[in-house]
Amino acid sequence: MAVGKAMLIFVFTLATLIPSLLADIGIFDDVWQKRAQDAKKMTLEAYVPDPEEATDAFNVEVNKYSLAKNSSSLYGAFGSTNITNLDLDDDDNDNDNDADFEQFANSTRRNLRQGRKKYAGPCQVTNPIDRCWRCQRNWAKNRKQLAKCALGFGRRTTGGMAGRIYVVTDSSDNNVMKPKPGTLRHAVIQKEPLWIIFSKNMNIKLSKELIMSSHKTIDGRGHHVHISYGGGITIQFIHNVIIHGIRIHHIIATSGGNIRDSVDHYGIRTNSDGDGISIFGSTDVWIDHVSMSRCTDGLIDAIMGSTAITISNCHFTHHNDAILLGASDSYSGDHLMQVTVAFNHFGQGLVQRMPRCRWGFFHVVNNDYTHWRLYAIGGSKHPTIISQGNRFIAPPESHLKQVTKRDYATKGEWSKWTWRSENDLMMNGAFFVQSGQPRTKKPNRKFMIKAKPGAVATRMTRFAGALDCKPGRKC
Template sequence: MMQPYGDADSNLRSIAGRAEGFGRLAIGGLHGGLYFVTSLSDDGPGSLREGCRRKEPLWIVFEVSGTINLSSYLSVSSHKTIDGRGQRIKLTGKGLRLKECDNIIVCNLEFEGGRGHDVDGIQIKPNSRNIWIDRCSLRDYDDGLIDITRQSTDITISRCYFAQHDKTMLIGADPTHVGDRCIRVTIHHCFFDGTRQRHPRVRFGKVHLYNNYTRNWGIYAVCASVESQIYSQCNIYEAGDKKKTFEFYTEKAADKEEQKSGFITSEGDMFLNGAQPLCLPIESKGESMFHPSEYYPTWTMEAATHSLREVAQFCTGWQSICRPDGQ
């Protein structure tokens, strides 16, 4: 098996700058001091919120395990690594907000039970970039699990587990937000386990999907809407009752006259249990499609096989691993 990031846990900070794909420049709090979360309180000394609001670069680690009940969105400032390795931290109530920030790494956390209008597990907007979300488990929020909108870009989502949810991942929220043409996201080695739709749903942006496992969706697996370009490479799509893998929604960009959907290239994907493979909408034929190699030279990918399907079920989401050595 070809597993990405084989030695990324060899030292505490060795994950910095190691993301594959569009988020590859994310270094998080590499050049900052260590911040120890010693309290599960929502705020105050030793809390996660206190570390995230500080303006200087920080590498945030946890000395405690347990649930942090957030009464409001937890805003993360630039140059932060939130590193849950070595403990088991669950965020509930609300989620993380990555607003106008740069260089964020979020690793090995659980998100569950976010309540309230427009409450996402991880909300990335506006104008945020160089972000890596790795090995997180996300389920049961009132809105999205991860939403990437309003000109946020250069983001990688890897080895995450998604379950018990409807609108899983939205990339580009509105056809009037034409600035979202800048959005670029890589999603790889993730497991979408019975979530209903949006794995992801995309407007405008360029999205590279590889070696993900999506099963038993409730409406569709992946949706391309206005002007989006989705490169689906060596993923496994296993249908439940609903067989439509790819959906195309037409919408009108605010600065265009005609409605358009997005388009999808499927290369090396595996379709199981009657999952219907790609059917391009007529208006997308002949239009240009980006290729990931235009933006980054290498990525760790293997053929879509049943062994990859098995690995995806236990190598995604929060992991019981030690915190690596290092300062």
């Protein structure tokens, strides 16, 4: 009953606010109004009423792999390769050894290269997302296997799996009203599902923001594909999008004007902000193995009712405001926002927002934080943040040790927000200020090895960011 009542409130909120949320739309015509209404329905369908079921399902996949794969690590830590003898269950009636669990969890964390010599050995599956496709030599002939690999809140995202392969052969972007066939802009505005790949290495300088349509995959594997020194990618009032294996950097604010957003519609846009990827009122979005840096505004913004999003295996560097999830303290429609941020490397030159959250539910899991200049994870308007299995290496300055930051709230208010740190590795004095009640719900685990609920046993993304994959080679 309570959930149903809350959903009605959300519906009412979205219905009343959507018409005024124009973003960069210069004229909110009938086409955009319909897109907004359809997007509202998709948001409600994509929303998970019990988000902890989704986080527990994610952790089950990670733990299944790590417990089975890392027997050598277990041997070193516990003197036995029989992982079924290691009792990691959270049953209050047993005699768990929490110190042993922490040792186990931390012993299997990932090891990023961080400037060291590039790994040249056999293919090593690094996390349950990559395990789905990465060590297959024929991945280039079976690219759409990737669509079965998403985890987290964006796990239903399949992108252009149902469509044909579209090969981008031309890096130009000279006509935003009549995009040239073979260009990225021509591909993303098509009505049908498309799996978009590239014929060669290329740098695409977008003259205006790139406005995508639903059911698309941008797959940069096999070549060095850069989107840089121009506009960024806009995912607005659409659903089911995968962006994988590209590099996005030096994105600038571009001027507005008429821009074609589908084969049979164009409209007036205002100036873009200069975000690398802007997700606005959209659902089922998966951003994976994307390297991002130096954008005018944010690297990734997800706002205005966007939900069912996974950001994974990415490499973020050299930027102030990295990831913004929820743009306004006044827009309660972002209660529906649910985002997984997993297996990413937050690296050199980052300042804050890794991510910065409002209103919704955020699973921040198995990431590597090696740099920040203000804070790593922050938020306002009572977001729920579950931080699990991350490594936080604090800066040397004594005043920068805190991982978290809560904006515009007194302690009496934010102490009620649920911000939990579970099996995070704190280094160089880093500390996470928790709040809210500890999570007590037992996950529904359906696999043979018992694992502590909410505990993530590995952070094993060996190569974060865009992959240098070549056809016929395991990546």
